[in-house]
Amino acid sequence: MPGFGDLVQKAFYLGVGLASYAGEKAGGKLSELRSQVQKLADEMVAKGEMNTEEARRFVEDMMRQAQQPQPPADTAEKSPPSEPRRIEILEEDEEPTVKKESTENVDKLRQQVLNLQEELKKLQNE
Numbered sequence: 001m002p003g004f005g006d007l008v009q010k011a012f013y014l015g016v017g018l019a020s021y022a023g024e025k026a027g028g029k030l031s032e033l034r035s036q037v038q039k040l041a042d043e044m045v046a047k048g049e050m051n052t053e054e055a056r057r058f059v060e061d062m063m064r065q066a067q068q069p070q071p072p073a074d075t076a077e078k079s080p081p082s083e084p085r086r087i088e089i090l091e092e093d094e095e096p097t098v099k100k101e102s103t104e105n106v107d108k109l110r111q112q113v114l115n116l117q118e119e120l121k122k123l124q125n126e
Contacts, residue, residue, distance in 0.1 A: 029123045033116055037062045066120045
């Protein structure tokens with residue numbers, strides 16, 4: 001009949017195995033996230049929407065954000081924004097300088113980034 005020491009040892013090994021598995025799974029998801037962000041940055045460089053230095057910083061910033069612990073959703077909504085909202089004032093006869101196509105692309109990219117951040121939050125909570 002196994003003793004208490006054997007039970008503790010098995011529990012310890014189970015904990016180590018679970019931690020190792022979680023680390024491998026998180027590492028795999030982070031590398032997958034990095035490749036998706038890199039692909040997105042490469043597409044933006046190819047379209048001329050950013051240069052290579054901006055793309056490199058974009059990828060680094062996204063990975064830094066992905067590795068930071070995220071606050072619970074309840075506190076994120078209650079906290080004030082980190083910077084004031086930007087307001088653009090246009091004259092009546094003045095047209096916006098941003099093309100509709102690039103605005104749509106930016107909106108799509110923002111949505112992709114939000115989706116990736118949500119997926120990462122889910123993975124960190126597993």
